[in-house]
Amino acid sequence: xxxxxxxxxxxxxxxxxxxxxxxxxxxxxxxxxxxxxxxxxxxxxxxxxxxxxxxxxxxxxxxxxxxxxxxxxxxxxxxxxxxxxxxxxxxxxxxxxxxxxxxxxxxxxxxxxxxxxxxxxxxxxxxxxxxxxxxxxxxxxxxxxxxxxxxxxxxxxxxxxxxxxxxxxxxxxxxxxxxxxxxxxxxxxxxxxxxxxxxxxxxxxxxxxxxxxxxxxxxxxxxxxxxxxxxxxxxxxxxxxxxxxxxxxxxxxxxxxxxxxxxxxxxxxxxxxxxxxxxxxxxxxxxxxxxxxxxxxxxxxxxxxxxxxxxxxxxxxxxxxxxxxxxxxxxxxxxxxxxxxxxxxxxxxxxxxxxxxxxxxxxxxxxxxxxxxxxxxxxxxxxxxxx
Amino acid sequence: xxxxxxxxxxxxxxxxxxxxxxxxxxxxxxxxxxxxxxxxxxxxxxxxxxxxxxxxxxxxxxxxxxxxxxxxxxxxxxxxxxxxxxxxxx
Numbered sequence: 509x510x511x512x513x514x515x516x517x518x519x520x521x522x523x524x525x526x527x528x529x530x531x532x533x534x535x536x537x538x539x540x541x542x543x544x545x546x547x548x549x550x551x552x553x554x555x556x557x558x559x560x561x562x563x564x565x566x567x568x569x570x571x572x573x574x575x576x577x578x579x580x581x582x583x584x585x586x587x588x589x590x591x592x593x594x595x596x597x598x599x600x601x602x603x604x605x606x607x608x609x610x611x612x613x614x615x616x617x618x619x620x621x622x623x624x625x626x627x628x629x630x631x632x633x634x635x636x637x638x639x640x641x642x643x644x645x646x647x648x649x650x651x652x653x654x655x656x657x658x659x660x661x662x663x664x665x666x667x668x669x670x671x672x673x674x675x676x677x678x679x680x681x682x683x684x685x686x687x688x689x690x691x692x693x694x695x696x697x698x699x700x701x702x703x704x705x706x707x708x709x710x711x712x713x714x715x716x717x718x719x720x721x722x723x724x725x726x727x728x729x730x731x732x733x734x735x736x737x738x739x740x741x742x743x744x745x746x747x748x749x750x751x752x753x754x755x756x757x758x759x760x761x762x763x764x765x766x767x768x769x770x771x772x773x774x775x776x777x778x779x780x781x782x783x784x785x786x787x788x789x790x791x792x793x794x795x796x797x798x799x800x801x802x803x804x805x806x807x808x809x810x811x812x813x814x815x816x817x818x819x820x821x822x823x824x825x826x827x828x829x830x831x832x833x834x835x836x837x838x839x840x841x842x843x844x845x846x847x848x849x850x851x852x853x854x855x856x857x858x859x860x861x862x863x864x865x866x867x868x869x870x871x872x873x874x875x876x877x878x879x880x881x882x883x884x885x886x887x888x889x890x891x892x893x894x895x
Numbered sequence: 896x897x898x899x900x901x902x903x904x905x906x907x908x909x910x911x912x913x914x915x916x917x918x919x920x921x922x923x924x925x926x927x928x929x930x931x932x933x934x935x936x937x938x939x940x941x942x943x944x945x946x947x948x949x950x951x952x953x954x955x956x957x958x959x960x961x962x963x964x965x966x967x968x969x970x971x972x973x974x975x976x977x978x979x980x981x982x983x984x985x
Contacts, residue, residue, distance in 0.1 A: 605903075605904070606903065606904070607901055607903040665899075665900040665901070666900045666901065667901075668900070668901045668903070705899045705900065705901075706897070706899065706903075706905055713907075713908055714905045714906070714907060714908075715905060715906045715907070715908055715912070716904070716905055717904050717905075718904060718905075718906055718912075718913075719913060720904055727902050728902050728903065728904060730902075731901050731902035731903075734901075735901055
């Protein structure tokens with residue numbers, strides 16, 4: 509039996525997190541994440557959340573508290589956004605290097621100045637090298653399902669890495685949608701209690717995060733890479749186990765939409781990824797052979813799948829972020845994945861920074877511009893460049 | 896020791912887990928046993944537990960792990976321990 513809950517992305521995330529029965533949640537409120545932590549606080553009040561809720565004085569402390577709690581072998585969850593995520597930066601590296609399976613929601617919001625609370629991916633993209641896995645969601649249902657799957661992925665013995673689940677400010681965080689919520693007992697069966705490989709235990713003392721010599725440190729980094737590579741197999745396995753049990757599937761590392769016979773394949777993330785489906789439908793109706801591969805996981809980056817797509821089609825990338833001095837991160841990494849192995853063209857666009865609306869009409873225009881070969885080998889700032 | 900499925904930075908406490916840290920030393924504590932009054936302040940204050948307490952409450956210094964911080968010399972009431980630069984010792 510499942511029930512249907514109509515609520516905002518943040519309240520849905522709070523529901524999913526509580527259903528995973530974390531032992532510790534430590535969080536600090538920040539717009540547009542605030543209602544997520546308020547949602548969890550409501551479950552403390554109603555008695556539905558039985559773990560410890562630690563109110564901290566900053567995001568740096570929130571992540572530090574999660575690190576401490578997770579080190580004792582228990583399940584931990586937190587959420588943040590934008591400047592809050594940036595304040596966590598040092599601790600994000602620590603959580604990953606200490607191999608702690610913390611799950612966190614990050615509501616993608618602009619970095620200031622200028623002060624702006626709307627949707628933009630630059631906060632999470634700037635944390636891509638911390639060692640965390642990064643998921644990008646495109647609907648409230650996907651947020652719910654991804655949070656529960658993420659604990660299972662993060663806590664897998666061969667992974668033991670933290671996961672960041674990103675979704676768009678307001679477009680998802682504050683928009684109500686119907687979401688199917690399974691019974692608690694079915695979620696318990698899918699997600700058993702965490703079994704830590706090691707833990708902080710006074711009866712069996714272990715030194716954590718001690719000094720290690722250069723040749724040993726290199727092995728630690730290499731093993732993180734090995735674990736992220738392993739998740740390229742594990743994420744699809746768990747997504748399919750979820751599909752079998754609950755009947756819903758949002759894609760593996762990528763979600764493919766109308767890619768059969770496509771001569772151009774659009775790659776986008778988050779809410780733009782969902783909006784892209786409408787654009788693809790319209791373009792197909794007009795006779796353009798365009799498909800969509802929505803990027804669900806930015807880390808691990810789906811290099812092999814993107815290379816495979818490039819054998820059949822040219823690629824179009826839309827970035828809602830910019831690595832100033834270079835280009836949008838998705839554009840760079842797609843090209844890096846193809847280097848020396850594919851002759852496909854990659855057309856890049858930057859769109860939707862600062863929360864600027866990206867409609868299906870805009871996406872259609874970008875696709876047509878790429879199909880007409882008008883991107884001229886540089887990433888186009890959509891709406892800011894002539895022609 | 897337990898085998899894990901991933902590589903991380905934990906270690907089980909044991910003597911010399913980081914190797915012989917005594918070779919980090921710049922200054923070395925030299926104990927004059929004729930001055931020692933067996934008060935054990937050096938044994939209490941040594942942060943690395945490298946003052947060895949004997950049965951008769953006399954002390955020795957474990958030079959394999961003493962990092963030469965000088966706290967023992969500082970807390971000694973009778974100045975039985977003095978610090979000398981490493982390498983100058985005869």
